[in-house]
Amino acid sequence: MQITSPAFKENARAALADAQLQKALGNVREGFIDKRQRAVDALPEFDALRDSARSIKDHALAHLDLYLEAYEKKVTEAGGHVHWAETGADARAIILEICRAAGARTVTKGKSMITEEIELNHFLEKEGIRPVETDLGEYIIQLRRESPSHIIAPAVHLTKEQVEADFRRMHDHLPFARDLSEPESLLNEARRVLRAQYFMADVGITGANFLVAETGSSVIVTNEGNGDLTQILPRVHVVVASIEKIVPTLEDMGQILRVLARSATGQDMSVYTTVSTGPRRPGDPDGPDEYHVVLVDNGRSAMLGTEFQDMLRCIRCGACMNHCPVYHAVGGHAYGSVYPGPMGAVLTPSLVGVDKAGHLPNASTFCGRCEAVCPMRIPLPKMMRHWREREFSRGLNPATQRYGLRAWALFARHPRLYRLATAIAIPALSLFSAGKGRFRHLPLAGGWTKHRDMPAPEGRTFMQQWRDRDALKQGGQA
Amino acid sequence: MSGREAILNKVRGALGVSFGDASRASAVARRLDDAPVGVVPARGQLPESDRIALFCAMALKVSASVDRVKGPGEVPEAVAAYLRSKNLPASVRMGADERLQAMPWKAVPALEVKSGPAGAEDEVGVSHAIAGVAETGTVVLHSGAANPTTVNFLPEHHIVVVDAKEIAGDLETVFSRIRHRFGKGTMPRTVNLITGPSRSGDIEQKLLLGAHGPRALHLIVVDAG
Structure with a gap:
């Protein structure tokens, strides 16, 4: 995964100053939150379903090896092929081999985060195979040669004017005078352009929201129908899925489906939930002749048995980023990884290392909204804190921060020393603030005051005020 | 390995x-x-007539249109009426599903019925669902020799016929029926759960119908005739 996570601070600064991005991000703040809340309020069993979904995934992860074997057996029985890829490079090589064997020149793709993670498009292009993204948002960012800025709304960082400019630039066979001023006309144009691509493609690649061990099925959940056209029209269907997508049974899938769409888009159910099992059957009038599943590990197995195992419950609904004040402010690209927001702040360091992605778990106010809305009850703030601890124990944060934390720890362990220091510092700060109530600069805290003002203390410490209150109460009783 | x-x-x-x-x-x-059944929402647990009414209401909520007819014999005329109301040519594409084939299509003058998988030129597809789900207004279709999947996705208008008695309260009832019908652990190549017409919110989060799949989903609910 190509990442710019080490440059998070610079990325964030640029994002905050980008007027067009800020306008587009308003759509996240307004679009997702109310819709989710309405859908949740309309289902009294929502929290019970969250508990059920969590325990299904916990059970599946605790028996992952066995469910993967059971799943593989069923896929093979249905005439499909299962391939196992330890790394992104392995997955790319397997997919290329399938494409080559099919003589593929054009490959259509349904929306898939795992293929973003392993940078499949770039690789296929280099090998002379043309990948065409068919999800509207993915198509737009492919035209712009960008990565997704949101896991379910990849082009959420763009305004319709930007999309219009891209369509005029890339669809130059169409008359310039056409009207593209409204989202409707943009959608219609994309629909026409992509229709031709579905028929041209030799291989269709989709991701999977679920792999069902009971039946050997892969399941995609979409709204546009592009994933279905991608998988039924070409001769070969390739499913790329990470190993934690396994659920035991159809009923288990049903439990998670009920929390997935509500958390993602506020729908009770996405438009298309498609359960695919093996290739076209004898007598079937359509469907692919070959069906392949590429199971990708790429760092997941290393999260099992660690404090990050719970992250493998994630179903990629995007609710955590939709409710995140940091995501709202800087958008997805600033995170420098295909997984932005709170889920990305936990997952990205697992995939690329905390040395490269250490800023991400620090880019959080720990307000806790992500955990509060997570349908799979993933303790995201706690896991970000685990990454901060690992970062500290490996000596990855800057020296000033480390000394600061050490000094704080010293005071926290010695209450008398703490009280003495605050009894001196608080009145002094109050005095120096000269009644303005805030400091624009503070010696030794320049890094902190560079981005915000420090509120001035009122003049007395909490402990002093507490003692006075106590004394007053005692006096009152006497 | x-x-x-x-x-x-x-x-x-x-x-x-x-x-x-x-x-x-x-x-x-x-x-x-x-295959333990987990939490099943109370919403769909209703007596038959209320369950069918909920199915219709939920389907309307997701921008499908709904028609109810008194028996399978009335379906071809209901299809023709839909085509007229949308100013569509009198031509539909459908698979060789025996429930559809048993209907009196010839009785509707000038309605062309094309059989087999759908192609780029087809404007209207007709399918028969194996079930409906009242909880969400979903119809359930499966692929097979007589049921091409392309009919569900290529045409601009998708008409789905569903028997009222096959409308279940919840997903779990449908899963158990599929298991019963095809055998434990065995599935047809494709099972499609369809909830409303195709849509996208990818441009400025403005929800628009008709992204890549059908722009319109029309459900014909057939009461026991």
Whole structure:
């Protein structure tokens, strides 16, 4: 995964100053939150379903090896092929081999985060195979040669004017005078352009929201129908899925489906939930002749048995980023990884290392909204804190921060020393603030005051005020 | 097989379990056999007439249109009426589904019925669902020799016929019926759960109908005739 996570601070600064991005991000703040809340309020069993979904995934992860074997057996029985890829490079090589064997020149793709993670498009292009993204948002960012800025709304960082400019630039066979001023006309144009691509493609690649061990099925959940056209029209269907997508049974899938769409888009159910099992059957009038599943590990197995195992419950609904004040402010690209927001702040360091992605778990106010809305009850703030601890124990944060934390720890362990220091510092700060109530600069805290003002203390410490209150109460009783 | 063994070994190592642990294997086998039903929302648990009404209401809520007819004999005329109301040519594409084939299509003058998988030129597809789900207004279709999947996705208008008596309260009832019909652990190539017409919110989060699949989903609910 190509990442710019080490440059998070610079990325964030640029994002905050980008007027067009800020306008587009308003759509996240307004679009997702109310819709989710309405859908949740309309289902009294929502929290019970969250508990059920969590325990299904916990059970599946605790028996992952066995469910993967059971799943593989069923896929093979249905005439499909299962391939196992330890790394992104392995997955790319397997997919290329399938494409080559099919003589593929054009490959259509349904929306898939795992293929973003392993940078499949770039690789296929280099090998002379043309990948065409068919999800509207993915198509737009492919035209712009960008990565997704949101896991379910990849082009959420763009305004319709930007999309219009891209369509005029890339669809130059169409008359310039056409009207593209409204989202409707943009959608219609994309629909026409992509229709031709579905028929041209030799291989269709989709991701999977679920792999069902009971039946050997892969399941995609979409709204546009592009994933279905991608998988039924070409001769070969390739499913790329990470190993934690396994659920035991159809009923288990049903439990998670009920929390997935509500958390993602506020729908009770996405438009298309498609359960695919093996290739076209004898007598079937359509469907692919070959069906392949590429199971990708790429760092997941290393999260099992660690404090990050719970992250493998994630179903990629995007609710955590939709409710995140940091995501709202800087958008997805600033995170420098295909997984932005709170889920990305936990997952990205697992995939690329905390040395490269250490800023991400620090880019959080720990307000806790992500955990509060997570349908799979993933303790995201706690896991970000685990990454901060690992970062500290490996000596990855800057020296000033480390000394600061050490000094704080010293005071926290010695209450008398703490009280003495605050009894001196608080009145002094109050005095120096000269009644303005805030400091624009503070010696030794320049890094902190560079981005915000420090509120001035009122003049007395909490402990002093507490003692006075106590004394007053005692006096009152006497 | 090297990738396979490597991944399975890493998973077992990380979980701290050994290959061939009988208690884990039996826990997995039991879950796959029993397929326990989890939390089923009360919303769809209704007597038949209310359940059908809920199905229709939920389908309308997701921008499908709904018609109810008194028996399978009335379906062709209902299809023709839909085509007229939308100013569509009198031509539909459908598979060789025997429930559809048993309907009196010839009785509707000038309605062309094309059989087989859909192509780029087809404007209207007709399918027969195996079930409806009242909880969400979903119809359930499956692929097979008589049921091309392309009919569900290529045409601009998708008309789905569903028998009122096959409208279930919840997803779980449908899963159990599929299991009963095709055999435990066996599935047709494709099962489509369809809830309203195709849509996208990818441009400025403005929800628009008709992204890549059908712009319109028209449901014809057939009461026992």
